[in-house]
Amino acid sequence: MIVRTRIFNEASKEFEIVHALLDSAANQSFMASALADRMQLDYHSETTITVTKFGGRAAKKRVKRVTANLFNANGEKMAMEFYTQERIIPPLHLNELSPADKRALNEIFPEVEEIVDRQNITPELLIGIDYFNYVMQLDVPSIRLPSGIFVTSTFFGPVISGLPRHCMEDPENVRLCERVLHAYVTQAQLDFTQDYSDLWKLPNVGIDELGTNEEENDRIVKEFYDSVELKDEEIYEELNRNLYVDDVLMTDTSTASLFHKYRACKKIFSNISMNLRQFMTSDPICNQMIDSKDLTNGKNIKTLGIQWNPVQDELQIRCTLQYDEEPTKRKVLQAVHSTFDPLGYLTSLLLPATIFLQDLWNLKYSWDDPLSTKDSSTWRTICENAAGSIDSHGVTDDGQTAARPNKTEV
Incomplete structure (x- = not known):
């Protein structure tokens, strides 16, 4: 989700509107280096961090730590600490809301001065889980708009997330790379022929997570839940109920259907570059059908x-x-x-x-x-x-x- 924030520019002595990406899967918050320089923010310290990209590739890099006050439209501020990063994510195109959704927003949030859509934006902030729960107003229930997307209240104003109803009702005619990211409606403009793993990579392009291996594993599982679009509906729902950390537990009544679940699970995890292995069932015939390299030998x-x-x-x-x-x-x-x-x-x-x-x-x-x-x-x-x-x-x-x-x- 994308929100509009305001930062005071020490050079111009005016507030500047900056777009921030809300990402609960990120362990830390980040700011584009160009924004920190433009706002003339003071760097508190410089340190070396170990960053791990999806797939386990780790590298060390130098980052700087800055503190900034983010303001909402009412003049209220929230102090946050960021690590600097050359780029948060590539520019995003904001599509237009449906007329029915616009009317609903105007009725529900009459204080909102304008609806930001039909333009390109480049988020310069990423607000991670360290501030995510402070930004989200979790005590206010979400509202569903006529198109099927949801409005959620935040410290910086209402944001929208979810998938329009027509995408869910007619998935065959919807590009797999279509997804809602922005506060009103955002669709990532990606090439349809590219790898499906880019569906979940998009929100974190340019951002490398910090934290332990356990935190990295938790983030991977969360991104799998939130982002994978290529799925067998029945198998995906069962995975969603029966996946605990790195254990998948499922049952079935026949050898054929159990083997089908094995193949479907392998395909789903393979699409996000994860190798699901060490399978074992209580059906000896199914165990013989499973690829030997995937079968546990313990x-x-x-x-x-x-x-x-x-x-x-x-x-x-x-x-x-x-x-x-x-x-x-x-x-x-x-x-x-x-x-x-x-x-x-x-x-x-x-x-x-x-x-x-x-x-x-x-x-x-x-x-x-x-x-x-x-x-x-x-x-x-x-x-x-x-x-x-x-x-x-x-x-x-x-x-x-x-x-x-x-x-x-x-």
Whole structure:
């Protein structure tokens, strides 16, 4: 999304309108070097940063740090710190809003003096996640215009995002590179024959992210969610629900459809230069159909940190409740929270231990006070009862118990 801001020019002693790109996927905010020089801003410091481009290419470069006050139309200001960058993104062409959308905007936001469209702009600021939530007025609900695009309130005024309804209803007649970026309507003017990965690269051309590998991975996944347009609708929706960091979890009822999902997932991730691999299913026939270089060869298979046996299609969760010969409240607390159970399968098994810990608080034990003989015996019984296995039964929407229970090893 693009917003219009105002910066005070120390040379001309006047406010100058500057366009800023709002990018929640960027870890830092950036300013074009030419803008910093034109505004005669003071550089606080100069440093070397490591930048990582999409695809893992890393490089070091020298940047300068500046601070600027950005003003909205009401004269209110917001101080921000930026790293300088030679270029934010290439010029963008702003297309014209539909008459119905213009009428709706004039009715909803009568204070807006003009609608910026039908022109070319060059954003000179990028506002990253460090200030993004301060700029966005998240407590104000978004409004949908007649064309299907959404209006969102920000500190600098209303902005528009989304895809017009006619693009969603007739996707065959819409260029794949068409996307809304600007505060009113922006379509990136790209060559239709270029690589589809440019769809998500456009907002960050010239901008290299800062941060750890984990932050970079989070940004990549977010850009995948927000930007990829080439998709199999059914597979994409399932990916959207079942992608957690770098794990994809999906189910199906037949070998053919499961293999189809494997190929569709490979294609979707390949379009954004990501290699989805280490596949494994509980269907031995499907495993034989999967390309050997994509099939996992490890015996220790985990999903969400839980051991999975694909041959028997069972999850194996280890309960680490163990009795200590000299139990204290501290040791009980450590034991209760030592079992990793992100899906809550062992809740019924661990509940007695949790209740026992609450009882220790009510009995006013200090952290390292030895438990009484009675309480120590109770804790021993709880730990012994936690050994073995339990049957976990799924329940369907109509209230009937699932036909195939899953045994959870503990």
